[in-house]
Amino acid sequence: GIVEYKIKPQIKTKVKYNNSCLFLKHKNNYKHARSHFFFMKIISKNIKEGYVNLIINNDEDIWYLSQIVSKGDIVSGKATRKIKVGHNQDKTTKRTFNANIIAEDIDYGVSSLKINGKINQEVEGAPLGSYQSITLNLGDNLKIIKESWRKLDLEKLEEAQKEHFDFLISVIDRDEATIAILKKQGYNVLLNLKGERKGKQFEGEIKEFFKEVI
Numbered sequence: 001g002i003v004e005y006k007i008k009p010q011i012k013t014k015v016k017y018n019n020s021c022l023f024l025k026h027k028n029n030y031k032h033a034r035s036h037f038f039f040m041k042i043i044s045k046n047i048k049e050g051y052v053n054l055i056i057n058n059d060e061d062i063w064y065l066s067q068i069v070s071k072g073d074i075v076s077g078k079a080t081r082k083i084k085v086g087h088n089q090d091k092t093t094k095r096t097f098n099a100n101i102i103a104e105d106i107d108y109g110v111s112s113l114k115i116n117g118k119i120n121q122e123v124e125g126a127p128l129g130s131y132q133s134i135t136l137n138l139g140d141n142l143k144i145i146k147e148s149w150r151k152l153d154l155e156k157l158e159e160a161q162k163e164h165f166d167f168l169i170s171v172i173d174r175d176e177a178t179i180a181i182l183k184k185q186g187y188n189v190l191l192n193l194k195g196e197r198k199g200k201q202f203e204g205e206i207k208e209f210f211k212e213v214i
Contacts, residue, residue: 039058039061040054040057040061040064040157040161041054041055041161042054043055043141047154050146050147051145052144053143054141054144055139055141056138056140056141056142057138057139058138059110059138061138061160062110062112062113062138063108064156064157064160065136066108066113067156068144068157069113069115070146071105071106072102072103072147073102073103073144073146074144075100075103075134075142075144075145076101076143077098077099077140077143078097078098078134078140078141079096079098079132079134079135080096081094081095081097081099081125081132082094082095083095083125083126084125095125097123099134100119100121101115101116101118101119101133102120103115104117105117111137112135112137114135115133115134115136116132116134117132117133118131119131167182168180168181168190169181176194177193178192178193179191179192
């Protein structure tokens with residue numbers, strides 16, 4: 001179900017929680033950001049054999065994986081590739097398949113992680129040794145194989161599975177305010193508020209504006 005909370009009775013901004021999402025409502029407009037009510041899920045793990053199979057459940061998982069996956073690791077995940085088709089192979093089409101690559105470059109984004117490397121298990125349309133990228137998003141499955149797992153990698157893996165909370169922060173000026181969630185890496189702006197200046201009533205408007213934000 002959906003639960004709504006008013007920060008204070010006189011405030012027009014509401015916080016709304018539904019499953020794994022946090023919403024802020026101001027003047028009938030909802031702004032949302034994913035929160036950490038679902039954590040990284042480990043499907044299977046065998047450190048002696050060197051592998052971990054997991055599901056990405058929130059944005060923080062993306063950041064943790066950017067710290068865990070290293071050059072030389074074998075990663076397996078969903079990938080898309082253009083392949084030639086037709087009798088004379090004169091046409092191209094996009095094919096989605098499960099790719100196994102040896103990681104070379106790891107490119108971290110706020111809500112995605114791109115791993116680029118060479119195919120180490122040939123499939124139709126993706127020759128052995130050819131370059132392929134895997135872009136990871138929320139809900140994706142990833143298998144990581146390492147020759148040896150560092151203690152730091154295992155600690156980050158464990159940390160990603162534990163309950164941790166977001167911090168809601170607000171930066172306030174005379175007639176403007178920004179509300180954001182502080183993330184493990186950076187922040188996510190949820191709402192920008194702007195007050196109104198009305199001549200002699202400005203000082204009173206500032207006080208009311210501060211009350212609304214706080």
